[in-house]
Amino acid sequence: MTELLQQLVDGIGRGSIYALLALGIAVIFGVMHLVNFAHGELITVSAYVSYALFTLGLDWWVLVPAILASSMLTALGIEFAAFRWVRNSSDFTMVLTSFGVHFVVQAIFVMAVSANRRTFARPGWLFETVSVGGVNLEIYDLVVIGFTLITLAGTVWLVRRTMFGMTLRAAAEDFEAARLMGVRSNRVIRGAFVLSGILAGVASIFWLMRTGQADPTAGLTPMLKGVLAALIGGLGSLGGAVLGGLALGLVEVLLISRLPDGLVGLTDGMVFVCIALLFVFRPQGMVTIRRAERV
Amino acid sequence: MGFDIDAVLAADLNDCAPAPSGDPLKIGFAADLSDLGGFADAPASQAADYFVDLINCVGGVNGTPLELTIQNIEGDPDVTQRAAQDLLDAGVSAILGPPFPDFGFPLLQVTAGQVPVLFVASTEPTLSDPAQLAFLVAFDDTAQASAAAEFALDQGWTTAATFSSPGPNFGYNPEIFTEVFEAGGGTVIADYNYVPIEDVDFSSQANEMANLDAPPDVVYSAMLAFQAAILRGQLDGVGVDTRFLITDAFEATGGYAEGEATEGFYHTTHSFPAAGSRVVILDEGFEAATGAALENPSFGGLAADAIAMVIDAFLRTGSHDPAVIGAAIAEAQGVEGVTGVLSYPSGSGSPEKPVYVHQVVNGEPSLAATIG
Structure with missing residues (x-):
């Protein structure tokens, strides 16, 4: 029983960071119907900002606001440089644009910095654990779970209780109708990117605390995990993104722990089989949302 | 006259002999400068370029100039094949x-x-x-994993746990380590699976290891440095006190930059930067010439080794013909390189050369053993 409990705790810890990553992807999908594969570049840029600040001798107290700011500004920059020009194009064009941004940012860092990994110090408390009833709880996991809940609550409040949120939801429901009603398209899209940048920033802080490194593909794995979590939860749903992240983390940990020795190497493949099975029975993901509720 | 690698490394690019003339010995380098292979081939190609300049600076190879053409394969198989064809068309005698x-x-x-x-x-x-x-210039994984197991046994470590992922390198190294370690009387008490490059959370494996009767004497893996650092932190967090022995991936992926997180780690690698060693001379000379040190001197040294192998074959045969040079490389014995002395055993394209085992002490490499 303790072993299962430990695995559940490990899975929720792992899944919480995926949930944070999925939230930013869900926001952009809700407004633009775009699965933004360039979301990981916000983490890549944050990683290099972190590395640069560390080389200047600054610590995590400075890094946290710097990561949030750099992620938000990068999101705005990507919207201005890439997505603005294809906003009225097909969904497929926008997805291709997001791939283009991903490869361009990667190439810029390879050319301007290096293909080599750059390392910076992780916070001292990162791997500390507390034991409760025989179950080890990582302080890091507890912090991430807490911030995931706070971030989810804050985002839901912003979307449901503020004028900005109302314009986001209106744009998500029918962009053209919202414009006719006086919603300014540039402002709402910019706002969505700022929000997704902040959410990516929060996820980056915790992701980078763990990895402690910058490289041109630093954002690739978190982006893929975030997209998977958002898909599992139901694209466009904030609560679904969090549920999807937690489900992904739990499934990964349970497979790693429970598969027979010779089959553990199939963990990643089995995760995708589970996702495929989910989509057979629930193509919309775990959470069903009416279009009007999207974001 | 032979090839004096020490004289070449000591050359001053500001005070060169008259430029060699004649039919150049052409070498191509299909270098992966992308985010995939750039960690190795960026310093390797820079060092290769510098090493060729040094050779030409001392008058070439017995008066024959060396010509190096670097083609970026961009981490793409199609580009690789085009680059290979371009190099063949350019008449190179060998390709790195x-x-x-x-x-x-x-x-x-x-x-x-x-x-x-x-x-x-x-x-x-x-x-x-x-x-x-087709030849390797570095030792192969069979050699490095065997050397790691031999080193572990020499230390008196009797139990090990491996972290692996099916497939070459990440799976093959732990597999060979297990074979050799167990053949030598050790026991691999557990093999934990992980996803190379991607995994940043080893809490489930760490908690499983915490439940073992006793921690293993050593954890062996081919994982990247940042993953090894996270694993160590999480094992420390749950009270598992053990040692870490990693492959050359440790140094290649910035193991020394991890600071305290990897203090005490052992790893196998291609060279040891002892004061006055050829690797250090190459690195210092490169820095003096270009203003920046090589990002990874070991890979720079390996590139120079590859060029030394081609030159050795050229000197023995006097031929520019790639087939003749290739046949001569296959029989190379005792070639003085930057990372060590290289020989190909009969019928093998993997060199016999030393495997260096480093330990991270105060954030610096300390030579723990030289195997082979």
Whole structure:
């Protein structure tokens, strides 16, 4: 029983960071119907900002606001440089644009910095654990779970209780109708990117605390995990993104722990089989949302 | 007259002999400068360029100039094959190859045994095939994992746990380590699976290890440095006190920059930067000439080794013909390189050369053993 409990705790810890990553992807999908594969570049840029600040001798107290700011500004920059020009194009064009941004940012860092990994110090408390009833709880996991809940609550409040949120939801429901009603398209899209940048920033802080490194593909794995979590939860749903992240983390940990020795190497493949099975029975993901509720 | 590598490394680019003339010995480098292989081939190509300048600075190879053409394969098999064809068309006598087999095999499909290919930074055993004139310059994974197991046994460690992922390198190294370690009387008490490059959370494996009767004497893996650092932190967090022995991936992926997180780690690697060693002389000379040190002197040294192998074959045969040079490389014995002395055992394209075991002490490499 303790072993299962430990695995559940490990899975929720792992899944919480995926949930944070999925939230930013869900926001952009809700407004633009775009699965933004360039979301990981916000983490890549944050990683290099972190590395640069560390080389200047600054610590995590400075890094946290710097990561949030750099992620938000990068999101705005990507919207201005890439997505603005294809906003009225097909969904497929926008997805291709997001791939283009991903490869361009990667190439810029390879050319301007290096293909080599750059390392910076992780916070001292990162791997500390507390034991409760025989179950080890990582302080890091507890912090991430807490911030995931706070971030989810804050985002839901912003979307449901503020004028900005109302314009986001209106744009998500029918962009053209919202414009006719006086919603300014540039402002709402910019706002969505700022929000997704902040959410990516929060996820980056915790992701980078763990990895402690910058490289041109630093954002690739978190982006893929975030997209998977958002898909599992139901694209466009904030609560679904969090549920999807937690489900992904739990499934990964349970497979790693429970598969027979010779089959553990199939963990990643089995995760995708589970996702495929989910989509057979629930193509919309775990959470069903009416279009009007999207974001 | 032979090739005096020490004289070459001591050359001053500001005070060169008259430029050599005549038919140049052409060498190509299909270098992966992308985010995939750039960690190895960026310093390797920079060092190769510098090393060729030094050779020409001392008058070439017995008066024959060396010409190096670097083609960026961009981490793409199609680009690799085009680059290989361009180098063949340019009449190179040998090609230096990229680190990963995903691009090494496409390269070999084009060269098809017409020209020798020396893989500078690859440790993948299946890439070496003398019949195809394909050679490794670094030791292969069989050698490095065997050396790691031998080292572990020499330390008196009797139990080990491995972290692996099925497939070459990440799976093959732990597999060979297990074979050799157990054949030598050790026991591998557990093998934990992980996803190379991607995993940043080893809490489930750490908690499983915490439940073992006793922690293993050593954890062996081919994982990247940042993953090893996270694993160590999480094992420390749950009270598992053990040692870490990692492959050359540790140094290649910035193990020393991890600071305290990897203090005490052991790892196998290609050279040891002892004061006055050729690796250090190459690195210092490069820095003096360009204003920046090599990002990874070991890979720089391996590139110089590859060029030294081609020069040795050229000197023994006096031929520019790639087939003749390739056949001579296959019989190379005792070639003085930057990372060590290289020989190819009969019928093998993987060199016999030392495996250095480093320990991280105060954030610096300390030589724990030299195996082979």
